Amino acid sequence: MQTLIIVAHPEIENSPTQQFLKASLPADQVTWHELQANGKFDRQKELALLEQTDRVIFQFPFYWYSAPYILKKWQEEVFSGEQKQYRYLAGKELGLVVSLGQSLRHYQAGGSAQYSMSELLRPYQAFAAELDWRYCPPLLISNFSYLDEREKQDLLIRYQQFLTMKNPADFSEQGDWLLAQLATMGEQNSAQNGNLKLVSEQLEAQLTEYQKLTWEVAQIKLGEVD
Amino acid sequence: MQTLIIVAHPEIENSPTQQFLKASLPADQVTWHELQANGKFDRQKELALLEQTDRVIFQFPFYWYSAPYILKKWQEEVFSGEQKQYRYLAGKELGLVVSLGQSLRHYQAGGSAQYSMSELLRPYQAFAAELDWRYCPPLLISNFSYLDEREKQDLLIRYQQFLTMKNPADFSEQGDWLLAQLATMGEQNSAQNGNLKLVSEQLEAQLTEYQKLTWEVAQIKLGEVD
Structure with a gap:
């Protein structure tokens, strides 16, 4: 693009x-x-x-x-x-x-x-x-x-x-984007450790949220949550 | 102004x-x-x-x-x-x-x-x-x-x-404005007869509407219209 x-x-x-x-x-x-x-x-x-x-x-x-x-x-x-x-x-x-x-x-x-x-x-x-x-x-x-x-x-x-x-604004695309950034950064012998740490933190937060959502969806399917 | x-x-x-x-x-x-x-x-x-x-x-x-x-x-x-x-x-x-x-x-x-x-x-x-x-x-x-x-x-x-x-947008002010225009035009020995006619027509329409409104208000006061 x-x-x-x-x-x-x-x-x-x-x-x-x-x-x-x-x-x-x-x-x-x-x-x-x-x-x-x-x-x-x-x-x-x-x-x-x-x-x-x-x-x-x-x-x-x-x-x-x-x-x-x-x-x-x-x-x-x-x-x-x-x-x-x-x-x-x-x-x-x-x-x-x-x-x-x-x-x-x-x-x-x-x-x-x-x-x-x-x-x-x-x-x-x-x-x-x-x-x-x-x-x-x-x-x-x-x-x-x-x-x-x-x-x-x-x-x-x-x-x-x-x-x-x-x-x-798409959540799962954001995750993909961050993973791609991490991969690129890992390839570089990076003086960018600050950036790398930040990206990791964001990704971790997003993945946690994603896991919660996945869990909720599973509960709804079980009929335990309305 | x-x-x-x-x-x-x-x-x-x-x-x-x-x-x-x-x-x-x-x-x-x-x-x-x-x-x-x-x-x-x-x-x-x-x-x-x-x-x-x-x-x-x-x-x-x-x-x-x-x-x-x-x-x-x-x-x-x-x-x-x-x-x-x-x-x-x-x-x-x-x-x-x-x-x-x-x-x-x-x-x-x-x-x-x-x-x-x-x-x-x-x-x-x-x-x-x-x-x-x-x-x-x-x-x-x-x-x-x-x-x-x-x-x-x-x-x-x-x-x-x-x-x-x-x-x-004020109705009665529009009437006043038109009357003032008419007065000014009347004072001039006017080649503007077209304009004068138009202003008169507008004023007439407005005055008719005003009279209707006045009549309705009077009816409301008499309790005949809700």
């Missing part, structure tokens, strides 16, 4: 979040594409990039309840004119990676932002629907600067899964 | 809708402000314009489910940094005038756009809420090019009311 990450941020070099994500990229099958504000986008070039891609990521900080304007400029200049021109791009996936300066609890009825992220991101969901792209549940990163090391490592894994897994 | 119309459109001169709206402007208390894409906005100048204004209008065509990027650029450059800087602008009103290339029935669950305009415009509603501005029910103009003359005249009136009335 090929993934194209479209990064919309006015100061990527000075953004700790973007620099962290950039350093977290998997080695293969991922293209990091920063949008620049100088002049018009080269429409044919951008469409060619999209054509080679299975999953498109819009990655941005949340400014006034949407992406920085450069992403909208890109949408308008690349997808100009009649939408039926873009039918050959149908079937792709759209994933959003959104960094927030506030915690998620602000984004709900009664919270300071009043609306959920699902509601505020509707224009992107409608964009995906119009192009006949599948809209993935977004990866929301809130208060990156307050994350401790362990949380950052968790984010790194979630981000890599978001970029490369077929169904990032 | 002072109203500032912020027009975000890449080709205002070639837009029949924008040209129609521009020609429909009331003579007083309204400022028409076109956003240009060359360079950064002069933040202090824009904030000064806002400070003199009671109602701010964002007027734009709906491109990929939001305003053209130039409006977002304006929002980001004018309202940069911490939001508490903008507390002195609290209490204003935000009204959206949105032109659509499709009819409104597309904008609902099951329609081709899947979501209602209320949902898709949430980012503007949240913007208003964060600045402590009142969000007005938007004026939506769909399929302008298919409107006949009568519908265009109706739009002209709705637009003028949207710009200048305290509560554009």
Whole structure:
């Protein structure tokens, strides 16, 4: 699977979040594409990039309840004119990676932002629907600067899964993904022992949960649990 | 009341809708402000314009489910940094005038756009809420090019009311507004007889409705209607 990450941020070099994500990229099958504000986008070039891609990521900080304007400029200049021109791009996936300066609890009825992220991101969901792209549940990163090391490592894994897994929210696929990571790491004479330990811990937690579920299913079949 | 119309459109001169709206402007208390894409906005100048204004209008065509990027650029450059800087602008009103290339029935669950305009415009509603501005029910103009003359005249009136009335959706205020228009027109030695006739007709219809309502209220008080 090929993934194209479209990064919309006015100061990527000075953004700790973007620099962290950039350093977290998997080695293969991922293209990091920063949008620049100088002049018009080269429409044919951008469409060619999209054509080679299975999953498109819009990655941005949340400014006034949407992406920085450069992403909208890109949408308008690349997808100009009649939408039926873009039918050959149908079937792709759209994933959003959104960094927030506030915690998620602000984004709900009664919270300071009043609306959920699902509601505020509707224009992107409608964009995906119009192009006949599948809209993935977004990866929301809130208060990156307050994350401790362990949380950052968790984010790194979630981000890599978001970029490369077929169904990032699928439990058994997560297990497979982690096993594959472990195998790769085992092959390397690794200075990455910290990472390896973390991945092992996650896998252990997941397998435990899986075993519990399996046990519950067995009980239900025996008629002991309702 | 002072109203500032912020027009975000890449080709205002070639837009029949924008040209129609521009020609429909009331003579007083309204400022028409076109956003240009060359360079950064002069933040202090824009904030000064806002400070003199009671109602701010964002007027734009709906491109990929939001305003053209130039409006977002304006929002980001004018309202940069911490939001508490903008507390002195609290209490204003935000009204959206949105032109659509499709009819409104597309904008609902099951329609081709899947979501209602209320949902898709949430980012503007949240913007208003964060600045402590009142969000007005938007004026939506769909399929302008298919409107006949009568519908265009109706739009002209709705637009003028949207710009200048305290509560554009308030019935008795609409009556007052129309009466004021009639009075002004009567004072001019008017080549505007078409307009005058239209306004009279609208007023007559409204007054009839008002009379019916008054009658019903009276009946309710008499206990004859439940």
